[in-house]
Amino acid sequence: MANFQTVAQVSDLAPGQLKLVRGDVVIANVDGELFAFSSRCPHDKGPLDKGKLTGEVVICPLHFAQFNVRTGQALPGGVTKDPVPTYAVRIEGDDIQVSKG
Numbered sequence: 001m002a003n004f005q006t007v008a009q010v011s012d013l014a015p016g017q018l019k020l021v022r023g024d025v026v027i028a029n030v031d032g033e034l035f036a037f038s039s040r041c042p043h044d045k046g047p048l049d050k051g052k053l054t055g056e057v058v059i060c061p062l063h064f065a066q067f068n069v070r071t072g073q074a075l076p077g078g079v080t081k082d083p084v085p086t087y088a089v090r091i092e093g094d095d096i097q098v099s100k101g
């Protein structure tokens, strides 16, 4: 059963922002829609929370692999084809809650 935990407040993230929570989970605000994924790039553990969010794509700051934050899939043409793990997100009031499954 999904085990949701509060990791941040909705008001913590403006659209276009990334936020590191719980050590290894990144929350992305894509035009008000929230997504959660691992902070560790599957290529060589680059810190995706320090990457750049463009639309629903995050770009790793180390070797610039690009991942869709909605699906976790790597975009073609980068240094890795491996996806980044994504997590379920729900909103309860002003709480952002994430389940790592």
Ligand code: FES
Residues within 6 Å of the ligand: 041, 042, 043, 044, 045, 046, 060, 061, 062, 063, 064, 065, 079
């Ligand atoms: S560590 Fe992310 S692209 Fe290399």
